[in-house]
Amino acid sequence: MHGKEQVIAPILQQELGIQVTVPTAFDTDYFGTFTGEIERAGTQIEAARFKAQRGLERMNESLGLASEGSFGPHPSSGFIASNLEIVLLLDTRHDLEVFGMALSTNTNHSHRVVRNLKEAKDFAVQVGFPQHGLIVSADPKSSNQGLLFKGIVSEVALNEAIQTVLAQSSTAFLQTDMRAMYNPTRMKVIAEATQNLAAKLRSYCPNCGWPGFEIAKRKIGLPCEWCMSPTELVLAEVYECKKCKHQIEKKHPDGKEFADPGRCMYCNP
Ligand SMILES: [Zn+2]
Ligand SMILES: [Zn+2]
Incomplete structure (x- = not known):
C-alpha cells in the first residue's frame, strides 16, 4: 500500500532475479499504523514475517516478501x-527465512505542537516538506480528538488542515508522515535493507x-x-548455516586484534 516495491523490486530483480508482484486489495494497515490507529502486534521481525505469510496465502507462490520499519532513539x-x-x-519450499536490516540516523521523524500557521510552516520546512509528507x-493532549489529515504534500492542504484543527482548539499536532511513499528519506533506508537482504x-x-549463511552470534572479549x-x-563473529548448522568463527571483525x-575496565576504570 505504501509503494515500497518501487525500491525493493529493482534491487531483488537485479541481484537475485526475483520478480516482485504486489498482491491486490491487501490492506497492510491492518497489521499496524505509525499513527497508532492500529497497534502493531509483536516485534518488528514478527510483524514482517506475519505480513509475508498473509501475502503468500493470497498468491500461489513460494517466495514471500515483506518490510517493516520503526523509529526511535x-x-x-x-x-x-x-x-x-x-x-x-x-521461502516456504525450502523452509528458509532471511531478513536484511538497515539502521540509519538519517530520518526526519519528528513532531510538534503548533499554535498558528507560521509555526506549522517553520516545522514543515525543517522536516523537508513538501517532498516529505505531513500529518x-x-x-x-486536548479533548478534541477525531480530526486527522494524513499524507499532506501541498501548501494548500497544509493550510486547510491546520486551519480546520485550529478552528476547534488552540493548538494543532504536526508530525512527519513516515509511510514510505510520503518519505523519500525512509525509502533510501528500505533500499539499504534490501541490499543487505540480497547480500545475505x-x-x-x-x-x-x-543461502543465507550469516552471523548468528557475536562473541565479546577482544583483549x-x-x-x-x-x-x-567483539572478538569474533560466528556464522551459522540455517540448514546444516555448520559454523565458522571469524575473529577480529573490525580488523583489530586488540582493544x-x-x-x-582495568586500564580505564
Ligand atoms: Zn550448510
Ligand atoms: Zn587493559
Whole structure:
C-alpha cells in the first residue's frame, strides 16, 4: 500500500532475479499504523514475517516478501533519532527465512505542537516538506480528538488542515508522515535493507551451499592492548548455516586484534 516495491523490486530483480508482484486489495494497515490507529502486534521481525505469510496465502507462490520499519532513539546513542528497516524473505519450499536490516540516523521523524500557521510552516520546512509528507491532527493532549489529515504534500492542504484543527482548539499536532511513499528519506533506508537482504542471500554455506549463511552470534572479549584483559568489544563473529548448522568463527571483525585501553575496565576504570 505504501509503494515500497518501487525500491525493493529493482534491487531483488537485479541481484537475485526475483520478480516482485504486489498482491491486490491487501490492506497492510491492518497489521499496524505509525499513527497508532492500529497497534502493531509483536516485534518488528514478527510483524514482517506475519505480513509475508498473509501475502503468500493470497498468491500461489513460494517466495514471500515483506518490510517493516520503526523509529526511535538510536540504540547506542539515545539522543539521536533513528530508523530501523527490515526486509524479510520467506521461502516456504525450502523452509528458509532471511531478513536484511538497515539502521540509519538519517530520518526526519519528528513532531510538534503548533499554535498558528507560521509555526506549522517553520516545522514543515525543517522536516523537508513538501517532498516529505505531513500529518495534522488535534493535539493528543486536548479533548478534541477525531480530526486527522494524513499524507499532506501541498501548501494548500497544509493550510486547510491546520486551519480546520485550529478552528476547534488552540493548538494543532504536526508530525512527519513516515509511510514510505510520503518519505523519500525512509525509502533510501528500505533500499539499504534490501541490499543487505540480497547480500545475505548470496552468502552460501561452505559446507552445504545453502543461502543465507550469516552471523548468528557475536562473541565479546577482544583483549586490551595493554593488559590483555578481555573487554566488551567483539572478538569474533560466528556464522551459522540455517540448514546444516555448520559454523565458522571469524575473529577480529573490525580488523583489530586488540582493544583500545580506553575501553578496558582495568586500564580505564
Ligand atoms: Zn550448510
Ligand atoms: Zn587493559
